[in-house]
Amino acid sequence: MSAPLLDIRELTVRVEGKEILSGLSLEVGRGEVHAIMGPNGAGKSTLAQALAGRDGYGVSAGSMRFDGEDLLGMSPEERACKGLFLGFQYPVEIPGVSNMYLLRSALNAQRKAAGQPEINAAEFLRRARQEASRLKLKPELLKRGVNEGFSGGEKKRNEMLQLAVLKPRLAVLDETDSGLDIDALKVVASGIRALRDGQRAFVLITHYERILNLVSPDKVHVLAGGGIARSGGAELVQELEAAGYETFLREAA
Amino acid sequence: MSAPAARNPEIQELLQRKYQHGFVTDIESDTLPPGLDEDVIRVISARKEEPEFLLDWRLRAFRYWREAREPSWAKLNIPPIDYQAISYYSAPGAAKDAPKSLDEVDPRLLETYDKLGIPLHERARLAGVAVDAVFDSVSVATTFKSRLAEAGVIFCPFSEAVREHPELVRKYLGSVVPYRDNYFAALNSAVFTDGSFVYVPKNTRCPMELSTYFRINERNTGQFERTLIIADEGSEVSYLEGCTAPMRDENQLHAAVVELVALKDARIKYSTVQNWYPGDEKGRGGIYNFVTKRGDCRGRNSSISWTQVEAGSAITWKYPSCILRGDNSTGEFYSVAVTNNFQQADTGTKMIHIGRNTSSNILSKGISAGRAQNTYRGLVKVFPRAEGARNRTQCDSLLIGRDCGAHTFPHMDIGHPRAVVEHEATTSRISEDQLFYCRQRGLGEEDAVNLIVNGFCKQVFNMLPMEFAVEAQALMNVSLEGAIG
Numbered sequence: 001m002s003a004p005l006l007d008i009r010e011l012t013v014r015v016e017g018k019e020i021l022s023g024l025s026l027e028v029g030r031g032e033v034h035a036i037m038g039p040n041g042a043g044k045s046t047l048a049q050a051l052a053g054r055d056g057y058g059v060s061a062g063s064m065r066f067d068g069e070d071l072l073g074m075s076p077e078e079r080a081c082k083g084l085f086l087g088f089q090y091p092v093e094i095p096g097v098s099n100m101y102l103l104r105s106a107l108n109a110q111r112k113a114a115g116q117p118e119i120n121a122a123e124f125l126r127r128a129r130q131e132a133s134r135l136k137l138k139p140e141l142l143k144r145g146v147n148e149g150f151s152g153g154e155k156k157r158n159e160m161l162q163l164a165v166l167k168p169r170l171a172v173l174d175e176t177d178s179g180l181d182i183d184a185l186k187v188v189a190s191g192i193r194a195l196r197d198g199q200r201a202f203v204l205i206t207h208y209e210r211i212l213n214l215v216s217p218d219k220v221h222v223l224a225g226g227g228i229a230r231s232g233g234a235e236l237v238q239e240l241e242a243a244g245y246e247t248f249l250r251e252a253a
Numbered sequence: 254m255s256a257p258a259a260r261n262p263e264i265q266e267l268l269q270r271k272y273q274h275g276f277v278t279d280i281e282s283d284t285l286p287p288g289l290d291e292d293v294i295r296v297i298s299a300r301k302e303e304p305e306f307l308l309d310w311r312l313r314a315f316r317y318w319r320e321a322r323e324p325s326w327a328k329l330n331i332p333p334i335d336y337q338a339i340s341y342y343s344a345p346g347a348a349k350d351a352p353k354s355l356d357e358v359d360p361r362l363l364e365t366y367d368k369l370g371i372p373l374h375e376r377a378r379l380a381g382v383a384v385d386a387v388f389d390s391v392s393v394a395t396t397f398k399s400r401l402a403e404a405g406v407i408f409c410p411f412s413e414a415v416r417e418h419p420e421l422v423r424k425y426l427g428s429v430v431p432y433r434d435n436y437f438a439a440l441n442s443a444v445f446t447d448g449s450f451v452y453v454p455k456n457t458r459c460p461m462e463l464s465t466y467f468r469i470n471e472r473n474t475g476q477f478e479r480t481l482i483i484a485d486e487g488s489e490v491s492y493l494e495g496c497t498a499p500m501r502d503e504n505q506l507h508a509a510v511v512e513l514v515a516l517k518d519a520r521i522k523y524s525t526v527q528n529w530y531p532g533d534e535k536g537r538g539g540i541y542n543f544v545t546k547r548g549d550c551r552g553r554n555s556s557i558s559w560t561q562v563e564a565g566s567a568i569t570w571k572y573p574s575c576i577l578r579g580d581n582s583t584g585e586f587y588s589v590a591v592t593n594n595f596q597q598a599d600t601g602t603k604m605i606h607i608g609r610n611t612s613s614n615i616l617s618k619g620i621s622a623g624r625a626q627n628t629y630r631g632l633v634k635v636f637p638r639a640e641g642a643r644n645r646t647q648c649d650s651l652l653i654g655r656d657c658g659a660h661t662f663p664h665m666d667i668g669h670p671r672a673v674v675e676h677e678a679t680t681s682r683i684s685e686d687q688l689f690y691c692r693q694r695g696l697g698e699e700d701a702v703n704l705i706v707n708g709f710c711k712q713v714f715n716m717l718p719m720e721f722a723v724e725a726q727a728l729m730n731v732s733l734e735g736a737i738g
Contacts, residue, residue, distance in 0.1 A: 052693050054689055055685070055689075075698075076692040076693050077692045077698070085693075088693075092687050094704075095709065096707075096709050096711045097708030105700070106691075109694075110695040145708065162694065
């Protein structure tokens with residue numbers, strides 16, 4: 001129990017030959033909510049993709065451990081089955097594959113990996129509908145193809161639905177708050193709060209303080225210059241709002 | 254930013270999964286030496302103990318074929334075929350002692366069909382599908398004949414129909430696909446050796462799915478089967494067809510003809526899962542699948558529906574079509590064509606609207622991978638008298654990788670000013686983004702590919718009868734577990 005849930009040490013990631021993260025270290029404990037802020041191009045999304053194990057995000061140095069286990073040797077699906085969830089910045093459309101079918105397949109794949117039996121179809125449907133209604137996601141979107149013809153806000157809420165049904169141990173949400181109107185933002189924030197149970201951890205990657213005002217993170221980090229330039233509590237958010245990222249960029253350089 | 258899926262080694266492996274039905278059955282056969290002339294046709298006709306009218310018809314077809322030329326309009330690269338190097342007749346066992354019942358069928362044959370997942374033996378009839386098995390040129394077993402006979406349904410090898418029901422054969426053979434129709438239809442008419450025959454009497458719903466399983470076994474043989482299905486007034490039948498062949502380095506020719514006749518108020522549903530050997534990953538070997546399939550909605554309110562899953566063959570040239578002659582008749586064509594490596598497919602349909610208030614629906618899904626070329630070719634023709642004709646066409650192409658091609662040639666020939674004809678076409682790629690998205694949610698890569706391809710094909714798979722959906726599923730390795738919700 002003593003090891004942090006997520007333990008990233010001196011992580012260096014190269015994308016298409018270019019070093020994006022250089023010796024980044026970050027610890028996230030169980031039940032904690034961390035916010036990662038930073039200017040465009042700082043490598044926030046790169047961190048998220050590397051955590052999830054995407055091809056092309058090559059880790060050239062350092063380590064990532066999840067609940068004590070080395071993530072580097074694991075495929076994306078193994079990481080997912082261990083309980084690492086990535087909320088995508090731009091969720092992709094998969095035509096013809098029903099939204100519910102993907103979610104049920106995903107849940108069953110994760111249950112299988114955990115040695116559990118498949119979920120009963122009716123039970124699954126009940127649970128999915130319940131969570132969808134909490135997230136104010138229109139019921140007809142459950143039957144449609146994955147993200148097929150969804151608005152930007154609907155796609156983000158659908159990510160939240162998957163999060164709520166899959167119940168991962170760590171959710172990395174990559175700009176889930178971007179492009180949402182205030183009502184949708186409140187729905188997403190309350191979704192996060194509802195899933196905050198003292199065990200589940202969150203890493204919120206964001207540009208804006210508005211989501212952080214609604215969720216109140218335990219820790220805030222500024223990602224700049226390829227690493228964590230500064231860490232602090234919620235007060236750091238106000239500081240950033242006032243001063244911008246300029247100072248951190250200078251400090252990091 | 255994202256690498257194309259084709260470069261991903263695991264996807265490559267998935268795509269290059271080996272052909273599962275490539276074995277050869279070691280069995281004694283009665284095979285004519287290669288070559289084709291009138292004498293060969295006379296021998297075939299004599300072995301089949303055919304009536305004079307049929308021999309005459311064959312010879313007329315042969316004479317027409319001799320003067321005809323291979324079609325060259327398809328977007329296919331077809332190496333020259335030496336028609337004199339092919340053997341036009343091959344039957345398992347000695348021709349004289351054909352099996353009278355399943356108990357007399359060579360156990361090695363039964364084993365072959367077992368291996369293919371087509372159990373012919375009575376013990377395995379739980380699926381409730383009547384099967385006619387055609388091995389090389391000859392029908393070797395037909396199951397459930399007596400139960401069908403009780404309903405008045407005739408389901409038998411074509412050669413048996415020629416003997417037992419010559420009046421029906423004479424009336425309908427060539428009435429939908431005349432031997433002059435095209436080069437391969439002419440060749441088939443001259444040399445066809447067997448196939449399936451179905452007659453469903455008036456106001457009868459065929460009590461079970463009918464199925465024919467075609468298998469090419471012998472080397473250097475062609476398979477030229479002929480299928481004729483007649484649905485009399487007010488009747489209904491669903492027919493399934495499957496095909497496999499051993500792996501060989503040389504190409505083999507399969508030139509079949511299928512004719513469907515739907516009389517007044519009759520319905521025919523014809524489904525195909527075509528899995529002939531496609532050749533290896535370098536493009537060596539494989540079946541040339543040059544097939545003419547056509548249905549004639551001859552009576553009012555009749556309907557014909559084609560569903561095909563085309564996965565095998567080195568080259569496919571095939572356009573299951575509907576002649577909508579009867580008023581209020583409907584034609585449907587649902588197709589999934591998958592090509593990989595060096596496979597080529599030029600496939601589609603023709604909907605010929607002649608009667609009034611006729612309607613047709615075309616849904617084509619082409620999946621192309623490797624260096625394959627996949628073409629949809631369609632014709633919608635509306636005659637000037639076809640008041641109230643409607644057609645809807647949708648053609649979607651899915652590309653996996655950068656070296657393959659997808660092409661769409663929808664022809665429309667609209668002779669009535671108020672016909673309603675809609676056409677929609679899309680082309681898309683399986684993206685790394687889609688795969689990663691699925692894997693991030695916990696699905697293995699293979700499952701993710703299957704899920705995406707299945708989603709793409711879903712509307713067509715939904716049209717297959719349950720019994721065949723299973724085979725399509727195995728073939729595409731795609732889960733057909735219905736999407737819920």
